[in-house]
Amino acid sequence: PGLYGGRKVLSRAFRDRFVELHFDAIPPRELETILEQRCSLPQSYCKKLVKVMQDLQAHRRSTSVFAGKHGFITLRDLFRWAERYRRASQSTEGFYDWDQHLADDGYMLLAGRVRRPEECQVIRTILEKHLRRKVDPARLFSLGDDTSQVAAGILKQVAMATPEGFRHVIWTYNMRRLAVLIGQSLKFGEAVLLVGETGCGKTTLCQLYSVLCKQQLLGVNCHMHTETADFLGGLRPVRHRSSEEDCQKLFEWVDGPLVQAMKEGAMFLIDEISLADDSVLERLNSVLEPGRSLVLAEKGGGEGNTTEVENVVAKENFRIVATMNPGGDFGKKELSPALRNRFTEIWCPSTYDPTDLVQIIEHNLLDGLQLCNQEDGTSGFGHAMMEFIAWFSEQDFGSRYVVSIRDILSWVSFINRCSATSVTTETLAMETGTSQMLDPSLAYIHGACLVYVDGLGSGSVSVAWDLQQAQRRCVEFLCTQVGQKTGVDVNTDQLFLVEGDGGRKPEIVSTADSFGIQPFTIPKGPVADDRLTGYALHASTTALNAQRVLRALQLPRPVLLEGSPGVGKTSLVSAVAKASGHELVRINLSEQTDVSDLFGADLPVEGGVGGQFAWRDGPLLSALKAGNWVVLDEL
Numbered sequence: 200p201g202l203y204g205g206r207k208v209l210s211r212a213f214r215d216r217f218v219e220l221h222f223d224a225i226p227p228r229e230l231e232t233i234l235e236q237r238c239s240l241p242q243s244y245c246k247k248l249v250k251v252m253q254d255l256q257a258h259r260r261s262t263s264v265f266a267g268k269h270g271f272i273t274l275r276d277l278f279r280w281a282e283r284y285r286r287a288s289q290s291t292e293g294f295y296d297w298d299q300h301l302a303d304d305g306y307m308l309l310a311g312r313v314r315r316p317e318e319c320q321v322i323r324t325i326l327e328k329h330l331r332r333k334v335d336p337a338r339l340f341s342l343g344d345d346t347s348q349v350a351a352g353i354l355k356q357v358a359m360a361t362p363e364g365f366r367h368v369i370w371t372y373n374m375r376r377l378a379v380l381i382g383q384s385l386k387f388g389e390a391v392l393l394v395g396e397t398g399c400g401k402t403t404l405c406q407l408y409s410v411l412c413k414q415q416l417l418g419v420n421c422h423m424h425t426e427t428a429d430f431l432g433g434l435r436p437v438r439h440r441s442s443e444e445d446c447q448k449l450f451e452w453v454d455g456p457l458v459q460a461m462k463e464g465a466m467f468l469i470d471e472i473s474l475a476d477d478s479v480l481e482r483l484n485s486v487l488e489p490g491r492s493l494v495l496a497e498k499g500g501g502e503g504n505t506t507e508v509e510n511v512v513a514k515e516n517f518r519i520v521a522t523m524n525p526g527g528d529f530g531k532k533e534l535s536p537a538l539r540n541r542f543t544e545i546w547c548p549s550t551y552d553p554t555d556l557v558q559i560i561e562h563n564l565l566d567g568l569q570l571c572n573q574e575d576g577t578s579g580f581g582h583a584m585m586e587f588i589a590w591f592s593e594q595d596f597g598s599r600y601v602v603s604i605r606d607i608l609s610w611v612s613f614i615n616r617c618s619a620t621s622v623t624t625e626t627l628a629m630e631t632g633t634s635q636m637l638d639p640s641l642a643y644i645h646g647a648c649l650v651y652v653d654g655l656g657s658g659s660v661s662v663a664w665d666l667q668q669a670q671r672r673c674v675e676f677l678c679t680q681v682g683q684k685t686g687v688d689v690n691t692d693q694l695f696l697v698e699g700d701g702g703r704k705p706e707i708v709s710t711a712d713s714f715g716i717q718p719f720t721i722p723k724g725p726v727a728d729d730r731l732t733g734y735a736l737h738a739s740t741t742a743l744n745a746q747r748v749l750r751a752l753q754l755p756r757p758v759l760l761e762g763s764p765g766v767g768k769t770s771l772v773s774a775v776a777k778a779s780g781h782e783l784v785r786i787n788l789s790e791q792t793d794v795s796d797l798f799g800a801d802l803p804v805e806g807g808v809g810g811q812f813a814w815r816d817g818p819l820l821s822a823l824k825a826g827n828w829v830v831l832d833e834l
Contacts, residue, residue, distance in 0.1 A: 399604065
């Protein structure tokens with residue numbers, strides 16, 4: 200019932216043809232019987248769990264007022280909680296404090312999804328009241344002598360034996376909490392929904408668990424035009440004909456990633472699930488039920504003359520994880536309650552604690568890099584970055600900035616890439632001439648300009664302030680900060696960082712191996728004709744913009760250029776690509792641009808036999824394979 204998630208009220212003419220039945224809520228006494236018989240739960244525990252549910256349904260969540268009494272707990276949550284007990288009790292012998300186990304498991308299941316500390320406290324109080332056991336989050340998410348038995352195994356597996364390829368992960372409190380909650384849900388075969396801001400580690404933890412469980416990770420990145428076929432598969436033209444029978448077939452069924460994951464027992468990731476249409480996602484409901492089956496009606500009646508529709512049942516070790524950002528960001532929405540309560544929802548808070556952020560920065564910096572001496576033995580970069588971010592957030596032009604781990608790690612990667620860590624590195628760079636390594640303090644300033652200053656005025660933030668003045672204030676603060684910490688005065692006029700700096704002319708470098716504007720160069724590509732004619736790269740503003748682009752190209756990340764029409768964004772990239780000997784592919788996008796326009800499609804073979812198809816790469820895929828530069832115009 201209700202108008203949510205694409206649902207609508209049926210017309211009276213249509214409803215009149217049915218016999219309507221209304222299903223009311225199940226009475227508490229019957230719930231106790233169901234729990235006892237279905238989940239092998241002792242009657243005393245059944246009563247406690249039902250009382251917890253009744254108490255929680257008397258409260259309302261401030262972050263989901265429209266959920267009513269189901270804001271904190273639903274019937275599916277109750278059965279999930281009891282099912283965890285049933286499966287855990289099968290592998291435990293001897294004396295064990297099951298009251299504490301139920302309290303800890305209930306807290307992880309119910310408090311894992313709420314988004315405010317006061318809501319966690321409501322759940323904690325009610326659990327302690329009915330189960331007569333103290334619930335301490337520190338015992339659940341920190342490894343020590345008194346760590347809860349429910350979480351100890353997961354913490355030891357994740358934090359103490361981190362696999363190769365994930366050594367960059369710092370196990371802060373938030374990351375340990377996420378690891379325990381995800382691990383506990385996957386252990387019992389539950390579908391997991393991770394909700395959190397961008398860059399908080401949702402996808403990284405999914406990849407980590409696929410490695411720990413030795414499972415293949417298949418996934419779909421959802422978007423506004425995602426179709427059911429992207430999950431389930433569809434009819435595709437026959438490409439490889441091995442027999443005479445195949446020669447007569449024009450199309451064959453190809454399983455989608457979801458069906459493939461169910462058959463192979465792999466882990467399936469639905470990235471940005473909230474971007475997909477509700478009608479597409481509701482098709483997955485049967486996979487999220489305990490039976491975990493899927494009827495492939497789209498495939499038709501099967502092979503030969505059989506008319507049975509294929510029913511796919513997932514293997515025992517099949518796992519499904521979905522991620523999404525909270526509603527409110529561009530194009531993002533909250534999921535419908537019917538789909539949402541089939542998942543075990545986990546809220547992923549972003550890390551804003553300066554101590555945690557300094558720890559992340561120091562862990563990811565290369566050995567030997569030092570900004571200044573610190574009493575705590577750190578490099579000084581972490582504390583300096585936190586100072587700048589705190590100052591930047593307090594300014595009128597940075598008031599809407601949200602701290603992102605991705606931004607901070609980009610800054611750290613830039614310092615690692617462009618800093619001279621030792622005399623040997625510096626000498627080698629000077630001999631090869633490929634790049635002029637920067638002093639760590641200058642790399643720190645340039646990194647801040649790349650991540651924060653160059654993006655001022657872009658995005659949805661209104662520019663009510665003077666852009667050049669804001670950039671100058673940022674650069675002055677950085678130079679003053681470096682001067683105070685290192686004792687070295689930095690001349691802002693010689694850095695050539697903001698428009699209007701006429702103190703230094705751009706030094707354009709073009710050798711057989713590299714091209715750039717000092718101090719940033721990039722390796723030359725395979726195109727022989729790299730003469731730059733008809734483009735004035737020496738002009739002050741153009742040179743500054745080119746240097747910004749070259750600075751951004753020091754990192755292996757895509758670059759987004761934003762500006763008024765006609766200011767020279769595409770022409771600048773074309774000029775830099777030509778001067779550096781790279782092939783440039785320009786793709787103009789519009790509202791009608793489809794994914795197949797970029798990546799390719801199956802097309803009829805020209806001059807071939809009737810019904811013969813072949814795959815043709817789209818311009819983006821061809822450019823990726825050839826290693827060319829790509830400009831997506833009007834993104």
